[in-house]
Amino acid sequence: MSGSNNDMRTPLAKVRGLGSSHEGTQHFWRQRLTALANIPLTLFFVGFLIALNGAGYTEVRAALANPFVALVMILFLISGLYHMRLGMQVIIEDYVISEGLKLLTIALSTFFTIAVGVASIFALLKLAFGG
Amino acid sequence: MSKSPATRTARRERPLSPHLTIYRPPITMTMSIVHRITGGALYFGTLLVAAWLMAAASSQATFDWVNWAFGTWLGRLILFGYTWALMHHMLGGVRHLVWDTGAGLEKHTASKIAWTTLAGSVALTLLIWVAGYMARGAL
Numbered sequence: 001m002s003g004s005n006n007d008m009r010t011p012l013a014k015v016r017g018l019g020s021s022h023e024g025t026q027h028f029w030r031q032r033l034t035a036l037a038n039i040p041l042t043l044f045f046v047g048f049l050i051a052l053n054g055a056g057y058t059e060v061r062a063a064l065a066n067p068f069v070a071l072v073m074i075l076f077l078i079s080g081l082y083h084m085r086l087g088m089q090v091i092i093e094d095y096v097i098s099e100g101l102k103l104l105t106i107a108l109s110t111f112f113t114i115a116v117g118v119a120s121i122f123a124l125l126k127l128a129f130g131g
Numbered sequence: 132m133s134k135s136p137a138t139r140t141a142r143r144e145r146p147l148s149p150h151l152t153i154y155r156p157p158i159t160m161t162m163s164i165v166h167r168i169t170g171g172a173l174y175f176g177t178l179l180v181a182a183w184l185m186a187a188a189s190s191q192a193t194f195d196w197v198n199w200a201f202g203t204w205l206g207r208l209i210l211f212g213y214t215w216a217l218m219h220h221m222l223g224g225v226r227h228l229v230w231d232t233g234a235g236l237e238k239h240t241a242s243k244i245a246w247t248t249l250a251g252s253v254a255l256t257l258l259i260w261v262a263g264y265m266a267r268g269a270l
Contacts, residue, residue, distance in 0.1 A: 039221060039224070046259055050262045054267035054269075064187055084170065084173060091167065091170075116181045119184075120181045123181075127187060
């Protein structure tokens with residue numbers, strides 16, 4: 001029976017199913033979702049770089065300013081950066097033992113991810129909007 | 132302070148189960164470690180992507196400098212390594228997505244898939260670089 005006296009969890013907690021981390025399977029699920037998205041996006045990125053091999057300043061700018069290229073590149077950056085931020089969190093959690101240092105490095109990793117993303121996406125928007 | 136046998140045994144080396152240094156590493160273990168290392172490398176590799184995009188969005192001189200740096204012997208070596216890390220992590224990721232469905236977990240199957248991802252990552256990396264040099268008209 002579900003109304004066991006040994007179960008300390010409230011009915012609400014059981015329904016939410018988020019566990020002690022209050023996140024449930026969110027980290028796992030987003031890691032998989034971004035992983036899936038990264039496959040076609042990475043293949044596009046690699047193909048784009050192959051096609052652009054040896055291209056000069058004007059050619060590269062024109063190619064990146066193409067709306068389709070700019071959009072897919074932005075998606076690639078968002079999905080890829082989100083994925084790597086989740087992955088680095090796991091690496092930090094595995095190897096950094098001190099609780100304070102762990103929190104600090106995860107925060108720094110988040111800042112790094114956002115800085116790389118904002119700088120890259122700003123560059124793409126600048127090119128796309130005629131910079 | 133305490134000389135009781137109980138305290139002394141507590142300080143003695145406790146037995147450990149066989150670990151990293153005991154086993155001959157199976158290929159699945161090696162690929163798992165490499166997956167994490169390539170992931171970490173790709174993390175910092177995004178700096179190269181950001182540098183390239185920012186250079187393209189700024190002046191010709193900046194872009195030419197970044198282009199030059201990427202084209203040097205060291206630059207190409209780093210980009211070649213980056214390509215391999217990307218391909219290996221991608222194929223390793225596909226392997227994990229397959230495993231997530233519950234398929235391919237049998238010991239020998241898993242080892243075969245691990246070898247395949249390693250061979251596939253090398254093949255794809257070489258293919259990409261050959262294609263790149265062909266696009267450049269250098270081959």
